[in-house]
Amino acid sequence: MIKVGVYGASGRVGKLLLEDLKSTPDMSLSCVYVRGTLDFSIDPSVLVTSDLKSFLSASDIIIDFSLPDACEALLEQATKTPKPLVIGTTGLNTHQLNLLKDASQIMPILYATNMSLGVALLNKLVYQASAALEGFDIEIVEMHHKHKKDAPSGTALTLSESAANGRGLNIEDVRVSGRDGNIGERSKDEISVMALRGGDIVGRHTVGFYNDGEFIELNHTATSRSTFSKGAIRAGKWLSDKEAGLYSISDCLEL
Ligand SMILES: NC(=O)C1=CN([C@@H]2O[C@H](COP(=O)(O)OP(=O)(O)OC[C@H]3O[C@@H](n4cnc5c(N)ncnc54)[C@H](O)[C@@H]3O)[C@@H](O)[C@H]2O)C=CC1
Numbered sequence: 599m600i601k602v603g604v605y606g607a608s609g610r611v612g613k614l615l616l617e618d619l620k621s622t623p624d625m626s627l628s629c630v631y632v633r634g635t636l637d638f639s640i641d642p643s644v645l646v647t648s649d650l651k652s653f654l655s656a657s658d659i660i661i662d663f664s665l666p667d668a669c670e671a672l673l674e675q676a677t678k679t680p681k682p683l684v685i686g687t688t689g690l691n692t693h694q695l696n697l698l699k700d701a702s703q704i705m706p707i708l709y710a711t712n713m714s715l716g717v718a719l720l721n722k723l724v725y726q727a728s729a730a731l732e733g734f735d736i737e738i739v740e741m742h743h744k745h746k747k748d749a750p751s752g753t754a755l756t757l758s759e760s761a762a763n764g765r766g767l768n769i770e771d772v773r774v775s776g777r778d779g780n781i782g783e784r785s786k787d788e789i790s791v792m793a794l795r796g797g798d799i800v801g802r803h804t805v806g807f808y809n810d811g812e813f814i815e816l817n818h819t820a821t822s823r824s825t826f827s828k829g830a831i832r833a834g835k836w837l838s839d840k841e842a843g844l845y846s847i848s849d850c851l852e853l
């Protein structure tokens with residue numbers, strides 16, 4: 599039985615992880631990290647703690663869906679108490695991403711801005727389309743619920759990287775994340791990533807390739823957040839016996 603610790607357990611994805619783990623063979627919830635007091639009921643066999651060291655020690659693997667600063671604190675403690683980590687938190691800054699990369703030298707870490715099978719495949723398709731559709735303008739639009747804190751979404755940023763890589767470009771040189779005012783014509787290489795927020799949209803990503811006379815749009819829509827929790831649980835099972843290193847969801851899905 600793989601003992602799972604959930605970080606961000608009271609959140610939208612965290613709550614689903616607790617539910618989905620109940621019906622997952624060979625895995626059980628061992629521990630949740632809470633900042634204050636627990637605001638939901640939980641099986642008494644599960645350790646509830648606000649001490650990161652105890653949290654890590656009580657688990658064989660950790661699944662994290664929290665916020666960037668919380669993820670940073672987890673990574674810092676994990677370097678002293680290493681455990682396989684599945685990280686789903688998005689909006690990480692450069693320092694936090696570097697911390698994650700460094701930590702992966704001493705423990706296995708699977709970092710995915712989107713845990714769904716569909717988006718993992720979409721990334722491959724975007725890379726191929728970007729390479730094949732020379733001269734097409736690439737525009738990415740993402741839509742999420744009104745509570746989402748980071749923008750653009752982690753998924754949209756990853757898709758923009760796939761698109762840039764398909765053309766041998768560095769995304770940092772070509773990404774545009776807003777247009778307003780007299781900004782002039784679109785430049786040839788730019789890849790725009792635009793964020794829309796509203797209601798309860800779980801997650802929708804469209805990558806468009808636009809040319810004079812034709813365009814293609816690749817679209818993925820998540821209709822249930824359980825797609826992410828189930829994907830993270832599958833990733834955790836896969837990661838549990840891996841060597842230290844940084845893994846992607848494509849590694850886990852063998853895409
Ligand atoms: N990779 C993926 O497939 C997906 C990633 N996400 C990302 O996962 C993260 C969480 O998303 P939601 O569950 O919607 O957010 P949420 O706001 O509902 O939950 C955040 C959780 O983090 C906890 N938290 C906040 N600050 C903390 C701190 N300082 N220390 C410890 N815990 C802290 C909160 O108590 C809460 O349990 C976001 O970054 C989101 O973008 C969301 C869905 C899918």
Ligand SMILES: O=C(O)C1=N[C@H](C(=O)O)C[C@H](O)C1
Nearest residue numbers: 688711712746751752753801
């Ligand atoms: O915050 C969310 O909800 C989601 N966040 C992830 C992201 O930033 O890409 C994944 C998914 O789209 C839902």
